[in-house]
Amino acid sequence: MPQRRRTATRLAKKLPWPIALVLVGIYLIATYAFPTQEDYIPQEGTALEQLETLEIKGRAPRTGYSREEFGNGWLDPDGNGCDTRNDILQRDLDQAVLGPDDCQVLSGVLDDPLTATTIEFTRGPETSMEVQIDHIVALSDAWQKGAQELSQEQRQRIANDPLNLLAVDGTANQQKSDSDAATWLPANKAFRCEYVAMQTAVKAKYELWVTQAEYDAIRDTLLQCPSEPTYTTDDELPILRR
Numbered sequence: 001m002p003q004r005r006r007t008a009t010r011l012a013k014k015l016p017w018p019i020a021l022v023l024v025g026i027y028l029i030a031t032y033a034f035p036t037q038e039d040y041i042p043q044e045g046t047a048l049e050q051l052e053t054l055e056i057k058g059r060a061p062r063t064g065y066s067r068e069e070f071g072n073g074w075l076d077p078d079g080n081g082c083d084t085r086n087d088i089l090q091r092d093l094d095q096a097v098l099g100p101d102d103c104q105v106l107s108g109v110l111d112d113p114l115t116a117t118t119i120e121f122t123r124g125p126e127t128s129m130e131v132q133i134d135h136i137v138a139l140s141d142a143w144q145k146g147a148q149e150l151s152q153e154q155r156q157r158i159a160n161d162p163l164n165l166l167a168v169d170g171t172a173n174q175q176k177s178d179s180d181a182a183t184w185l186p187a188n189k190a191f192r193c194e195y196v197a198m199q200t201a202v203k204a205k206y207e208l209w210v211t212q213a214e215y216d217a218i219r220d221t222l223l224q225c226p227s228e229p230t231y232t233t234d235d236e237l238p239i240l241r242r
Helices: 008-012 017-033 047-051 084-092 139-144 152-160 170-176 189-205 212-222
Strands: 094-098 105-112 117-122 131-135 165-169
Touching: 047 189, 047 212, 084 094, 084 105, 084 131, 084 165, 105 165, 131 170, 139 152, 165 170, 189 212
Parallel strands: none
Antiparallel strands: 094 105, 105 117, 131 165
16 A cells, blocks of 8 residues: 655654754654664564564553553654644544645545455544544553563553554454454455454463463464464564664
């Protein structure tokens, strides 16, 4: 899909210097808040091979979980002036129409991978929730499988990392809630291999574990597509990866 992401540095060349200074400042702040993960290199090979690198453990208690443990809402980790939600909408929607700020997505068309349906998206109080941003590994699930042992900064990465985000049908996202692969898979069976490969990649990146039931569900899915590659994204930002 078309990528419309831009950096503050690129914009700075086109803007008056006071505005450019503000944008560069935003980029530097974002870089400070999300320093490079020098130890992370996306794994190559198959998703099945990557699955075997994950630890299998029991689910930890949900005690202490709140959305705020992963940051206060959508952030702007790449410093481009757009929050993560609008970045993902721009990435995943076709025919995206942007607002005057060249950031806020006003409308677009989503070919929803979870349901294999097409959604005509229009921003508004009655319609915005028709398209939601799915945390592929739900934040509550992440909390119970290792994220509570991570730093606040690392948890903010999980919540804002394009690797863990996908624009989807709002109803399907609500049905999924905080489920893992053992209790929920997309209704669109043709997308299940890719979806569990996404979950496996996120858990590998952030060293989260899986339960035995979750491992079995992912493995059973991937055995139907053993050549499914490990998952990564072109916009897995430099400040979120090596």
